[in-house]
Amino acid sequence: MRLSRSLAPVTVALALVLTLPYDALPHARASAGKPPAPSRFGASCRTTVQGSHVVTYCHNPYVDTDRVRLHIECARWWDIDTDSVPVDAGPAMTVRLTGRCWKEIGSVWVSHQKAR
Template identity: 45%
Template sequence: MSVSRRRTAAVALATAGLCALLVPPADAAPTEAECRTSVRGSLATAVCFNPDADADRVQLHVECARWWDPDVDGRPVEVGPARAVTLADRCWMEIRGVWVTHA
């Protein structure tokens, strides 16, 4: 093999390796914002941090314990890359459950 062909093969191999590092696999799903929820009395809070380079939309959901107390689905909020948001909502009385969904 000539020097020119070896050099071309080495450059092609290095370029392919670099592309494999820079381009994520097609089936790689983006990560979601990391959310931590807390309940204090009738107030539910979620703090969400997005470590990913893509924005994420988070929504706080609160299930109230009393049958007459309406459950709450907060408005969706966008969390940009390397950003954090705090979501809060409440029931009139006790809270049965709190969770965050991503879109």
């Protein structure tokens, strides 16, 4: 008699869990809270520096258009740093960016922005 009374709450709890919809279960809530996978974006760029001249080729293998821009920091304090005009690299498109300093190049980088 005692054994059947202790099984009654367990049986009721099991019946309730089995009748719950899938979304109400704990594992369904945990997976629903995850953010979606990030979309692939961004052109890959190859930069060449020869003396005071910089040439960069950026290829965009993805669907979204990438607005790329070349930034050049010159080594000399009196030399003017430059930023190129933004260029849209569409899907499967390669663009060429160029720039220069009067003397030596200090550093070069390319910025990426998603075009709307």
